[in-house]
Amino acid sequence: MGVHPCDQRRSISDYQFLFPAVDFSLIESEEDKLWKADVRETIEELAARGKRFLNWLWTRKEKEIAIVTHSVFLFHTLNALQNECHPDVKKEICSHFANCELRSMVIVDRSMLGSDTWVTDYSGKIPKGSDLPSEAVVDDNNIKVE
Structure with a gap:
C-alpha cells in the first residue's frame, strides 16, 4: 500500500x-x-498480508464467500501458495487477472484435512477459453466432458 x-x-x-x-x-x-x-x-509484504487474510478466511463459518479486491493483491496472494498446488492448479491460479475478472475457486487448507496429497472430486478439466460456464468443460481434444 x-x-x-x-x-x-x-x-x-x-x-x-x-x-x-x-x-x-x-x-x-x-x-x-x-x-x-x-x-x-513490497511484493513480499503484500504476499504476507494476503496470507494473513487467508488465515483469517479459514476462521469464517461461511461456505461461500465473495472476495472483491485489486487484481495485484489476488495475484501475489495466490502466487505465495503456488508451491502448495498441483501444477495444473498452479498454472490457473498464478496467472494475472484481467480488469473486473471473476474467478471461482475452492481453496482448501490441507492441514485441516490431515492430507498433503493433491486430491479433488472435480471430474472435468480446466475449461478452455474465457468466460465459459462451469458446465462447458472440454478435454484436451476439445470434446465436451459430460
Whole structure:
C-alpha cells in the first residue's frame, strides 16, 4: 500500500453510507491505516498480508464467500501458495487477472484435512477459453466432458 492515492480506501463511514446493507463491524479502523503517503508495500509484504487474510478466511463459518479486491493483491496472494498446488492448479491460479475478472475457486487448507496429497472430486478439466460456464468443460481434444 502507499504512494498512490488510488490505493487508499475511503473511510468506513463513507462506505456505510454507500452500502447500508453491508456489515462493516469487523473493520478495525475508520481510516485506512495501511496506506502510507511515502512508502510502497513490497511484493513480499503484500504476499504476507494476503496470507494473513487467508488465515483469517479459514476462521469464517461461511461456505461461500465473495472476495472483491485489486487484481495485484489476488495475484501475489495466490502466487505465495503456488508451491502448495498441483501444477495444473498452479498454472490457473498464478496467472494475472484481467480488469473486473471473476474467478471461482475452492481453496482448501490441507492441514485441516490431515492430507498433503493433491486430491479433488472435480471430474472435468480446466475449461478452455474465457468466460465459459462451469458446465462447458472440454478435454484436451476439445470434446465436451459430460
